[in-house]
Amino acid sequence: DGVRTFNDFLGDGLVEYLDVNEENNALIALYEGEVTPETTHIEIEPFTILGVNAGLIPYPHHNQSPRNTYQCAMGKQAMGNIAYNQASSIICYSVDIFFPAFEQRVLLCRMDTLLNILVYPQRPLVTTRTIELVGYDKLGAGQNATVAVMSCSGYDIEDAIVMNKASLDRGFGRCIVMKKYSNIIQKSRTGASDSILRPQRTGPGSERMQAMPYFIPDCMIKFLHCQITDDDGIAAPGEIIRPNDILLNKVSIHTRGIPISSEPLLDSACRPAKQLYKGPEGESCVLDRVALSSDQNGNLSIKFLIRHTRRPELGDKFSSRHGQKGVCGIIIQQEDLPFSERGICPDLIMNPHGFPSRMTVGKMIELLGGKAGVSCGRFHYGSAFGEPSGHADKVETISETLIKHGFCYNGKDFIYSGFAAYYPSSSPLFLKLGAYCRCQDY
Helix, strand or coil: CCCCCCHHHHCCCCCCCCCCCCCCCEEEEECHHHHHCCEECCCCCCCCCCHHHHCCCCCCHCCHHHHHHHHHHHHHCCCCCCCCCCCCCCEEEEEECCCCCCCEEEEECCCCCCEEEEECCCCCEEECCHHHHCCCCCCCCCCEEEEEEEECHHHHHCCCCEHHHHHCCCCCCEEEEEEEECCCCCCCCCCCCEEEEECCCCCCCCCCCCCCCCCCCHHHHHHCCCCCCCCCEEECCCCCECCEEEEEEEEEEECCCCCCCCCCCCCHHHHEECEEEECCCCCEEEEEEEEEEEEEECCEEEEEHHHHHHECCCCCCCCCCCCEEEEEEEEEHHHHHHCCCCCCCEEEEEEEEHCCCCCCCCCHHHHHHHHHHHHHHHEEEEEECCCCCCECCCCHHHHHHHHCCCCCCCCCEEECCCCCCCCCCCCEEEEEEEEEEEECCC
């Protein structure tokens, strides 16, 4: 049909795979304009020299090499999303010309030991071709933040970050922590096995309460811990869990190695083996789901998935896409933070002393491109070695966009102090937009 595929190019020798040993005897050009009579090969695309992790970095060829290496390792710690159907309840409606409309519930049945999910992931304003090829823009692992590069207080030393409390209230950096608790109903060869008892709902204070009182008598505490369990002795999905609540009302038998007779066991032969939720005092979680299965020995396995929403706190780790990590040093009210003449207040403030020694020029270009992208309403590209081929926007083009929309060519702004609003800064400061990731420490 006159259409040639990639396999046809391989068969004709137009496209060739080279290993490291063959590259030693080859002269490879990055672009067509660099081809000389001695050239043996030309790269299909220069950004394919890097791997997937390095390809996610915008303008990596402007950074110092160790910074890109650090980011390749740190990018794996970024909180994000794992699948489209990771939510616990998603309804899909499908209509086909041959079949009537039907309703299907899609559920990702995973019970990870520990899973961190970012609540509001965003597509980075400065993207790369690798991001689009691997689908990183569809399931991102970061958020776009308004970054002010200035020295605000003493809480931003050693790469610490000053964060805006109003931004955290709006959901910046918020994540969901999914944690698994499991228990096995053991069964011995003699026939003795653990049992799940119905929770005690008789006695004073055993009625199911809808609201937690301010003062709880001691006689009612044991009943409060049983409120989340159903009549089968297993905690019900969707219940709010507090510390020391009973997830599984289980009892074990002392006489596991002794043959069981037909007579009923005494109470002394059983010991309580309740599984309690251990969590920080004052915090509540939600029981997301309960899974019943059997292990390789045929014993009943019960797994509980606990869901907890967490907002950024002091000491949480954040990182840009250029290997510059830092912890949250202080959270300040938005009224006390500096703002520009347009009323823009930064989401976070980073210390400018993090640039000279690290020499992450790519981050400065990303911040510049993010501000231009918001101004003109389009995504900017920063693929590796992409300026000659058009896969990366040049700094001159970005600066022209900023001038067109009324900003300074270098992206700096005069800002006003939040404590004394009538005193502008003596020199313009860097106020930009860039992608930041909340990281989990391993």
